[in-house]
Amino acid sequence: xxxxxxxxxxxxxxxxxxxxxxxxxxxxxxxxxxxxxxxxxxxxxxxxxxxxxxxxxxxxxxxxxxxxxxxxxxxxxxxxxxxxxxxxxxxxxxxxxxxxxxxxxxxxxxxxxxxxxxxxxxxxxxxxxxxxxxxxxxxxxxxxxxxxxxxxxxxxxxxxxxxxxxxxxxxxxxxxxxxxxxxxxxxxxxxxxxxxxxxxxxxxxxxxxxxxxxxxxxxxxx
Numbered sequence: 001x002x003x004x005x006x007x008x009x010x011x012x013x014x015x016x017x018x019x020x021x022x023x024x025x026x027x028x029x030x031x032x033x034x035x036x037x038x039x040x041x042x043x044x045x046x047x048x049x050x051x052x053x054x055x056x057x058x059x060x061x062x063x064x065x066x067x068x069x070x071x072x073x074x075x076x077x078x079x080x081x082x083x084x085x086x087x088x089x090x091x092x093x094x095x096x097x098x099x100x101x102x103x104x105x106x107x108x109x110x111x112x113x114x115x116x117x118x119x120x121x122x123x124x125x126x127x128x129x130x131x132x133x134x135x136x137x138x139x140x141x142x143x144x145x146x147x148x149x150x151x152x153x154x155x156x157x158x159x160x161x162x163x164x165x166x167x168x169x170x171x172x173x174x175x176x177x178x179x180x181x182x183x184x185x186x187x188x189x190x191x192x193x194x195x196x197x198x199x200x201x202x203x204x205x206x207x208x209x210x211x212x213x214x215x216x217x218x219x220x221x222x
Contacts, residue, residue, distance in 0.1 A: 002044045004108055004196040008034040012086055013110045019082040039068050042090035042106055048206040055094040067091040102219035104209045113196045115205045116188030117212050119219045131180055133222040138176035144214045153211040154187040
């Protein structure tokens with residue numbers, strides 16, 4: 001099985017220290033090798049996900065199932081003008097290159113690697129549908145989050161994008177207020193550098209993805 005290449009982590013470490021266009025141009029060959037190694041890892045993971053996710057299996061192909069994010073940052077509206085991301089990221093899902101679909105995510109960065117997925121910052125219409133489902137019957141989502149397998153790999157929905165109060169239109173004392181406050185519905189699990197370099201990494205990542213499948217299925221259903 002494919003694992004993360006040590007040269008990929010080294011390139012990302014060096015890029016973090018030298019995040020400049022001239023340096024990147026001089027190390028373009030190393031970037032291309034690291035990018036291709038990462039892409040191969042995501043493609044292999046997609047084939048593994050297809051074994052338990054019928055929606056992914058139905059459209060399995062590199063073009064239709066996988067999205068590899070560009071390393072170039074959009075700095076137009078950012079105070080941070082460094083031109084490159086210092087991680088590799090890829091999504092696996094039936095939408096592939098089409099954004100806005102629930103799926104699985106791989107993030108590789110020195111000291112900050114993780115696997116996870118769900119639905120990141122859905123558009124207002126989709127978010128309203130999810131909140132409507134929670135309002136109608138929160139037990140469906142709570143059952144997913146309380147399952148033994150999910151809790152073995154994840155601590156819950158990532159708390160990075162939440163409202164301070166219950167969104168407009170819902171009772172402040174709503175019994176599912178904690179879920180309704182979410183603007184994003186993702187979960188993630190951290191992996192150390194030593195873990196992502198092991199030959200068993202894909203096997204362990206797929207275990208986490210499989211535990212995440214019920215959350216992905218719930219989000220697809222609503």
